[in-house]
Amino acid sequence: MKNKFIVSVSPHLHKDESIGKIMWMVVISLIPAGLAGVFIFGLKAFWVIILGVISALVTEAILQKLTKKKVTIWDGSAVLTGLLLAYNLPPQVPFWLPIIGSVFAIAIGKQVFGGLGQNIFNPALVGRVFLMASWPKYMTTFLKPFDAITSATPLALLKEGKLIEHISYLDLFLGKRGGCIGEVCILALLLGALFLFIRGYLSWHIPITYIFSVGLFTYIFGPRGLFTGDWLFHILSGGLILGAFFMATDYVTSPLTRKGQIVFGIGCGLITAVIRLWGGYPEGVSYAILMMNAATPIIDRYTKNKIYGTK
């Protein structure tokens, strides 16, 4: 009886949510995309995912032991980082690549800043960008779906001006194209995102503004003059859907207020479109999200909600 009258500081209304629960829900929502990736690219993709997840868990445990912190590997955040990193890798990478990526993502991307909630950049993307800058050869060779032949991604073909035969939107939507493990099957990603929407773990602000602004900018600055761009192609190819729903929306590294999230989404979209249309890389989702991660504190400062009653 005594325990029911705890007087504490606000909030007094508690929700049955925890970091662990939310993280595991996101992990569950990502499973269909992983299954699709394994189905499309074969068992190699499965091993990449497993290696990424296990090495992320081991790194987190070792570092928390070393720094004498509580070992929190079962809160799902390390699993999520490893999973997202693996989803961002091509399927036929050598076995050590996901391991190094996960170690780097957890150690440099997260624990160096003080662990979950302290990191300024999305750890999985930090790992991916490190791998991209270190071993570009492995990170830009992709596999043809249902085949062991290497092929470029649609966006890379577009950049080189070699996109002669048109890839149908349906193929792009279902994932019949070269690409990273988790990004190819838009249908599976959307299913996962829908699940998170219904459960209320995801708000529409970042993903919708992100995707919409990429579509808008690529439509305006098309290859044959203004307003001729193939916006649907740009939305369905690359890692845009994966990035917009699962990585840009990371609670830690995105703005807190709704207004800020809209600014964040538009910024991501603008940078992604600029990199894709005029940049050196064919794909810019990871760089766009990391750049906007860096801008998050300043967005938060200028989009603070007005306290009721103040000027």
Add this chain to the structure above:
Amino acid sequence: MKKFFSEFLRGIIKENPTFVLVLGLCPTLAVSVSVINGIGMGIAATFVLLGSNIIIAMLKNIIPDRVRIPCYIVVIATFVTINEMVMKAYSPALNRALGIYVPLIVVNCIVLGRAEAYASKNSVVNSLFDGLGMGVGFTLALILISAIREFLGAGKLLGHTVIKGFQPAFVLGMPSGALLVIGLLLGFFNVLKSKKE
């Protein structure tokens, strides 16, 4: 003699210019791509430090206080010029590799910092040992950073391939890799220091 030795050692460990004073990071970041560049830069900086420390310690009573920085710069620039000419004559390859960072030793914070903080207040012999210690400390720090970067970033040490089949991480050869290595080493040394205290 023991006193001079401790003066010398201080620059290497307790007040290491790179890892404790965190001075002269610009050449450290730019030059530490390979060990040979690191050694070359370290020796060049040590020579300038030694010369400028001795001369400034000698002139400390003559230099007017108000114009001391320009005076220091003139002394330092003299040694840098000598240094550059010698380097151009005897090892043009190294001079090419270090490029603009050789003349930029003039504005290296370590050199000016030691002139301002030490040589202008201490005796000539003490300043000599201080300059030597700081120079060696800087060189050792450069060798450590560049060894890590050359090994992991290019798979080589002093230009020789060490392990066959090793896949170097290109990023460590880039400026971002230098920042990463220096940051991690700084953190590592800070942990060691806090453990000791």
